[in-house]
Amino acid sequence: MERVDSLIHARWVIPVEPEGAVLENFGVAIEAGRIVDLAPSAELNSRYTSGQVRNLDQHALIPGLINSHTHAAMTLLRGLADDLPLMTWLTEHIWPAEQRWVGEEFVRAGSTLAIGEMLRGGVTCFNDMYFFPEQTAQAAKDAGMRAVIGMIVINVPSAYASGPQEYLHKGLEFHDKYKDDPLIRPIFSPHAPYTVDEQWLTQVRTYSDELQLPIHMHVHETADEISGSLDQHGKRPLQRLDEMGLVSPHLLAIHATQLEEAEIERLAEAGAHVVHCPESNLKLASGFCPSAALDEAGVNVALGTDSAASNNDLDMIGEMRTAALLGKAVAANAAAIPASRVLRMATLNGAQALGIDDLVGSIEPGKQADLAAINLNEIELSPIYNPLSHLVYATNRQHVSDVWVAGKNLVREGRLSTVDKTQAIKQAEYWRSQIAAENSKSV
Amino acid sequence: MERVDSLIHARWVIPVEPEGAVLENFGVAIEAGRIVDLAPSAELNSRYTSGQVRNLDQHALIPGLINSHTHAAMTLLRGLADDLPLMTWLTEHIWPAEQRWVGEEFVRAGSTLAIGEMLRGGVTCFNDMYFFPEQTAQAAKDAGMRAVIGMIVINVPSAYASGPQEYLHKGLEFHDKYKDDPLIRPIFSPHAPYTVDEQWLTQVRTYSDELQLPIHMHVHETADEISGSLDQHGKRPLQRLDEMGLVSPHLLAIHATQLEEAEIERLAEAGAHVVHCPESNLKLASGFCPSAALDEAGVNVALGTDSAASNNDLDMIGEMRTAALLGKAVAANAAAIPASRVLRMATLNGAQALGIDDLVGSIEPGKQADLAAINLNEIELSPIYNPLSHLVYATNRQHVSDVWVAGKNLVREGRLSTVDKTQAIKQAEYWRSQIAAENSKSV
Known part of the structure; x- marks a missing residue:
């Protein structure tokens, strides 16, 4: 024995x-x-x-379930502004709140709240993109949770960094500090093709090749993103990324609600991954990801909740259900996206996309x-x-x-052992009282 | 005081x-x-x-939430056969199981299970269509739950009735017995335009006019239903119903995933009601109900779960969420079907459709x-x-x-006081053991 x-x-x-x-x-x-x-x-x-x-x-x-796309700290904005057109929601509520409030304490409190919620719902690993990634990493370590944490890059300055160069610099410092951590895995997280200039996307690709790390990016989230790219560059975002060498087994294309048949084939051929976030796509009326077509073409499809500001939860069991139901309706086939496949999307496919399938999934x-x-x-x-x-x-x-x-x-037996639930709720209410007062003033 | x-x-x-x-x-x-x-x-x-x-x-x-379309007894078939094409699911699993097992005891046990689940989830009233309606009514009365119970009519014989005439006859007997019950309200439930012959649909209309009772019917659930009607009658089902005088404030059109603009206008003009069952429509890949367009046109839209065999729960909080999320995506407008409207669909609109808004909602x-x-x-x-x-x-x-x-x-505080949960689970497992043995033999 x-x-x-x-x-x-x-x-x-x-x-x-x-x-x-x-x-x-x-x-x-x-x-x-x-x-x-x-x-x-x-x-x-x-x-x-x-x-x-x-x-x-x-x-x-x-x-354990793997939430392959989150912005954990934004859980503090859960339900701040619902049922609004996308641009009103973003420009009049979410962005102003972030500009005003995001800092180390906000990110730590929001990440802890998110981690408590996710653990309670069976999620053991999440892939995050946000400012002050070290705070999210520390919150995960404190809770004993596994996390893949993005080195965010975006043109827009924030309290965290003044521009793309500083974002990248800070990201690489973060990578050096956490690269051997048993629970934390840093990856690249340029925000989106329309919010990061080409020189920085190319820079990210170079580092990704060198360090052999995944690249986590919003890609083809809305029809506006496509038409904007056609207007500005004369080509669709995925083609631009492909020309920069970014469409590869390292790419996690988040959302992908706007895909032509040739793009699905290209993603499959390149070995790129798609992270499907059905509830966020529905709530923001972004479009319908062709999840069954991607899966049939051989693209590795993982699942994510996106942030609690556009969902409004971090519930991967609910997300599996929505993905299975919606996948059938979009494919017009009640046999599409069966239960066994959607459970794989929420576990092993996520691990594969994130390059941690040797460890988990x-x-x-x-x-x-x-x-x-x-x-x-x-x-x-x-x-x-x-x-x-x-x-x-x-x-x-x-x-x-x-x-x-x-x-x-x-x-x-339903109780969190490493996250203090009462304290997390109290902290969330503290932040809400501040944010709500300001939000009602500005609107 | x-x-x-x-x-x-x-x-x-x-x-x-x-x-x-x-x-x-x-x-x-x-x-x-x-x-x-x-x-x-x-x-x-x-x-x-x-x-x-x-x-x-x-x-x-x-x-209390109102589930405006259920087949409560079918909860015993929850998860019997998932991820199958619609016709395989129906003809090889659901219908054979019903033919073999449906009787008074099946309906009583299944209804009690459904009632326990619904009450636990905040549902206080449900609108049911199934065989042996008296068993469902008695299960509701035993639990102290409110229910609107259909007098089912269908061409297909069952253990309950040999054909449309007997269905109607038994339904009217049921009506006489329960019409003054404080918790139970009988209404007409012809199954669908393609499963009930015209003479019986006309008969139902006559009785409905006389008794001033609603008519609860599956209408335009799938594209096949439309093409079948065009083949057989040269017109769409809703037009046939209209010609029979059935499109009126008494009509609850269930599902309505296939609607042309003129049909939406006609439903609005007639004061007819639509019961939207988004999760069942998604799971069976039936199509997308234009819920926001119906709502904007002034049609009273209520919500239902359909049966647990095609959902697979009787969760109206989940159904509200799916309706709100999906409604936005189908309308391509993140402001469509706001939270306050979907809560109304799940309460007062249901009461209005069922003609009980003087009592509840x-x-x-x-x-x-x-x-x-x-x-x-x-x-x-x-x-x-x-x-x-x-x-x-x-x-x-x-x-x-x-x-x-x-x-x-x-x-x-989360505990059912009138439904014996342990007994309901035990009964469900008893039926499952019988049904599963037979189902695996036949497939």
Whole structure:
């Protein structure tokens, strides 16, 4: 008998790899934060002993969810201004609030709030793009959560940096500090083709080649972005990026609601990734990402919530459901984007896009023990024909009972163990009281 | 000081009428199941005393949600067969399961399960179309829930009736038995223009005129329905219904994903109602209901979940969110279907469509005390700029803490008081074990 740090047994284990597998009465053995075995519970019990044994006999155990596109700190702006036309929302509410309030404290408080929300809902890793990335990284480390943190570059000055050169400089300093951190992975995050000048995009590509790091960028979010690019450059944004050498396996194209057939083929051929954010696209009326067509063409499609200011939550279980439902309607095919595929988008595909699939994204021996357990013993989840399709079509994030990152139990029976919920809510209300007073004055 | 049965104070009361109002630190006085006063809590306390006083100081109090289209008993088929093309799903799974299993016991067990789920999620009234309507009515009465129950008519024989004549006959018997029930309201429910022959649709119209009762029917659900009607009758279904005199203020047209501009105008002019079921339409890839265009044209649009077999839940908070998000994207306008309008669709518009807006649908003195309280003190709901938009864009049904129907507290701090949850889950699993065994044999 081998001694391990912990054993988790579950009624169902859904490992994601192989896709669609549902293993009944299985469990995992965890040692030093890593999964060392996945086997039927009876076998596991005959091989290992542990002082930490969990029996989740009404639960499905899945890989922790990966939110592949967020702006975590903006959670402080959740619901600040809803039901407005996109440009009114941005120019009269979101941008002025950011100009006025964004700083180290805002980013730390907003990121902590976001991290608490995400962990509680089964998310174990997020990919963030925002100012003061070190604050978000520190908030994640404090909570024991995994995060991929963007080195943001944008033409517009902010409290964080005066322009593209300083953004890049600060980003590279951030990279040097965190590049060997077990939980934090820095990547490049130029904002969008229309907000970062070509010389800086090219610079980002050079650094990305050198450091072999992904590039996380908003691409083809709205029809206006396309027409603006056609007016200014005589070509569509994706073509400009391609000419700069940016359409490659390093690219995470966020949103991609405006795609022609040849562009889908080009993304597939280049091995680029798309991060689909269906709820944000719907709420801002940005358009419909052809998620099933991308998936069929062989493009790796991951999922993200975008910020809580345009969603208004960081709920990846809800996002899976919206992606599966909307994907069928957009493809006019009720068999498109099945549950097993959308769960893969929210886990392993995200890990692949972010270049961390050696570490996370599926329940496989050798990977980090980033896991979520969902309690299916509820009236609204009865009866259970198929636990995998239930996860997507019937479950809410409140059914998540436990979450582990690198083997640490960060949510236990619904309670956050590393984020002080009361304090996070109090901090959020403090910021709201300041921001709301100013917002009502300016409008 | 007047003595009343109960007083409920809330941090926010959202009465729905007038639309968009959010009343802070208000409360309601309830006597004999009816709202007798709505006023600031301080005033209420100076006017009334009661042995039953609730102080919901972190909650929003709203009218109970109205699910305007369900097949409650089909909750036993939740997740039986997902991610399949529509006709495979129907002809190889749903219809065979119904043919084999539907009877009084199936309908009673399935309806009880659905009622438990709906009450737990803040739904106080549902509009049902299914076989053995008396079983559904009795399940609702047992739970103390309000229900509008369809007198179903369909060409296809079932265990319930041999054909249209017997369906109608049994329906009218049902009507006679329940027409004066305080919680149950019978209405007509011919299945669809393509499944009920013209002579019976005309008969339903005659009875509806005589009894002044609504007619609840699937109309223009899919593109196939339109092309089938054009092939068979040389005209679109809505035109056929109009020629039979069925397009009137009595009509609830369910789904309506296929509408031409002139049809939207005709529905508005006739005072007919549309019940929008966005999640079912997405999941079955049926098409996109032009909800914002209908609303702008003056058509009364209500909301429904459809059955749990094509959704896969009976979650009206989720349905509001999907309707608001999808409505914006379909209208290509981020200001379309705002939160206040979608909450109205899920409450007062439903009551109007069902002809029960004298009784329910808003928090107004004189109406029945059908209410739901939502606890907004959660990390995933922080901060709170606007509790009304939070209800739609951030809340999950698990945030519902309390539900009252006719003044009775049917959910108290998250617990069902009249539905035995453990028994409902057990019954659902019993049916699943039977149905799944047969389904796997037949496929």
